[in-house]
Amino acid sequence: xxxxxxxxxxxxxxxxxxxxxxxxxxxxxxxxxxxxxxxxxxxxxxxxxxxxxxxxxxxx
Amino acid sequence: xxxxxxxxxxxxxxxxxxxxxxxxxxxxxxxxxxxxxxxxxxxxxxxxxxxxxxxxxxxxxxxxxxxxxxxxxxxxxxxxxxxxxxxxxxxxxxxxxxxxxxxxxxxxxxxxxxxxxxxxxxxxxxxxxxxxxxxxxxxxxxxxxxxxxxxxxxxxxxxxxxxxxxxxxxxxxxxxxxxxxxxxxxxxxxxxxxxxxxxxxxxxxxxxxxxxxxxxxxxxxxxxxxxxxxxxxxxxxxxxxxxxxxxxxxxxxxxxxxxxxxxxxxxxxxxxxxxxxxxxxxxxxxxxxxxxxxxxxxxxxxxxxxxxxxxxxxxxxxxxxxxxxxxxxxxxxxxxxxxxxxxxxxxxxxxxxxxxxxxxxxxxxxxxxxxxxxxxxxxxxxxxxxxxxxxxxxxxxxxxxxxxxxxxxxxxxxxxxxxxxxxxxxxxxxxxxxxxxxxxx
Numbered sequence: 389x390x391x392x393x394x395x396x397x398x399x400x401x402x403x404x405x406x407x408x409x410x411x412x413x414x415x416x417x418x419x420x421x422x423x424x425x426x427x428x429x430x431x432x433x434x435x436x437x438x439x440x441x442x443x444x445x446x447x448x
Numbered sequence: 449x450x451x452x453x454x455x456x457x458x459x460x461x462x463x464x465x466x467x468x469x470x471x472x473x474x475x476x477x478x479x480x481x482x483x484x485x486x487x488x489x490x491x492x493x494x495x496x497x498x499x500x501x502x503x504x505x506x507x508x509x510x511x512x513x514x515x516x517x518x519x520x521x522x523x524x525x526x527x528x529x530x531x532x533x534x535x536x537x538x539x540x541x542x543x544x545x546x547x548x549x550x551x552x553x554x555x556x557x558x559x560x561x562x563x564x565x566x567x568x569x570x571x572x573x574x575x576x577x578x579x580x581x582x583x584x585x586x587x588x589x590x591x592x593x594x595x596x597x598x599x600x601x602x603x604x605x606x607x608x609x610x611x612x613x614x615x616x617x618x619x620x621x622x623x624x625x626x627x628x629x630x631x632x633x634x635x636x637x638x639x640x641x642x643x644x645x646x647x648x649x650x651x652x653x654x655x656x657x658x659x660x661x662x663x664x665x666x667x668x669x670x671x672x673x674x675x676x677x678x679x680x681x682x683x684x685x686x687x688x689x690x691x692x693x694x695x696x697x698x699x700x701x702x703x704x705x706x707x708x709x710x711x712x713x714x715x716x717x718x719x720x721x722x723x724x725x726x727x728x729x730x731x732x733x734x735x736x737x738x739x740x741x742x743x744x745x746x747x748x749x750x751x752x753x754x755x756x757x758x759x760x761x762x763x764x765x766x767x768x769x770x771x772x773x774x775x776x777x778x779x780x781x782x783x784x785x786x787x788x789x790x791x792x793x794x795x796x797x798x799x800x801x802x803x804x805x806x807x808x809x810x811x812x813x814x815x816x817x818x819x820x821x822x823x824x825x826x827x828x829x830x831x832x833x834x835x836x837x838x839x840x841x842x843x844x845x846x847x848x849x850x851x852x853x854x855x856x857x858x859x860x861x862x863x864x865x866x867x868x869x870x871x872x873x874x875x876x877x878x879x880x881x882x883x884x885x886x887x888x889x
Contacts, residue, residue, distance in 0.1 A: 395458055402465050412727035421724050425797065428717045432707050433790050436782050439703055442696075443689055443775045 688779065690772050697770040700778075701760050708753040711746050718746055721797070735799075742796035749789030752807035756781050784808070 412418050692700070710717050725739035756778070763774045770778070784807060792802045 391454070398458065398462065399465070402462055412723050418724060418727050421720050421727075422797070425717060425720050425724070426794075428710065428720070429790055429794060432710055432717075433786060435703065435707055436786055436790075439700060440779055440782050442700065443692065443770075443779060 688772055688775055692770050692775070694764055694768050697760070697764050700770075701757055701764070704753055704757050704760070708750050708757065711750040711753065713747065713750075718743065721746070738796050738799045741802055742793050745789065745793045745796055745802065748807055749785055749793070752781075752785060752789065756785075 412421055709715050712718065721739055721742050725736055725743065728734060728736035728739060760770065760774065760778065763770055788807045796802050
């Protein structure tokens, strides 16, 4: 019985830890997340522009 | 023995539980990616290497990395928001080209390329997440002492900074008859009264590439009147490739697939915005519909990318390559995805009320008839053929393909009908589009 309770406690602890690790807790983390989103969108736009350049060639 | 088994079982369960919750995905990502520096997957790295192969001789050192500007996030190594494109600048190949002592001067025929590459990105200037649009000479090229674009023609700018040293509509003759032009192009400059700009691309100007205003269209079959008619000679610096082979084409498709996955519901970007949405909802103090709109728009963008990829794959399977028509279509749809997809996602994130709509994948390049006002001046090189504004294959082959086969005509006609069908009137918007409020519901 004690073992089962111990295992359950471990699982509860794990769920708490993992739950805290994936959510935003405060405005500072939210700001960092927004910054990350902005960078990601910029990167995607940059990638698309690279594709655009890749299908064109320079002329003088 | 049983105890050992039980402990092992518990440990396995613990690890799997942690892994499924994404606990290892960020901080310990290197364990399964093998990339200690960035944590990027090998697959991603492979695709990035592939993209270098397909792009133009792109600048290898990124501007931000060279200048080492202070960043608010010193840990991350991802490109900052300013790195929206990599300009082909002088620093890419510092020892190539023509040199006079320690100064690099434009080689004959190259002066139009040096700075005129930039206007190709004009279509993106309205995007809020692209802050860096003008040249900042001290950071990005060899002209360390001067700033190109400050309105002062100084130092080495006379060899390449058209913004400051001429080529402007306000003072087109500025510096054009000066000594430095003769130094560059010889005593024949302005010989016989044929100066620049005079609306005539004479043999000397054409041969030397010395007057982009007069000769902007000559490289691709234009004439002297073209530069004056359109007033945008810088636009004409890139032409569409005639075709690309299957290998390169498949690399393009893979790159699109990478972008689609990033934007898709399983991508990191989607997850990030979802986290923001959850945080916003947990606060219960502000309207969180903007994040939901952004998520909805991301889904639409991802779907349109998938459709585009599917079409491209069909073309590759059928022809073994991508033809110029396919490339035109790709270029047009990339513009479409950026303007109607990514731009709207950004707008949604900052709280602008957007309309979520399906991004149509056009069958070929689109003639945006009737969408401009009377003051509109066509820009050659923007990827749009605008015959109503004087563009045709003779004066702007970049936008209007010169040889149009019967099949292409039929295809274009079909596309025009499709475009007419997809043009959104007020009623159609009400019927087919989901407004912000509806999306929230």
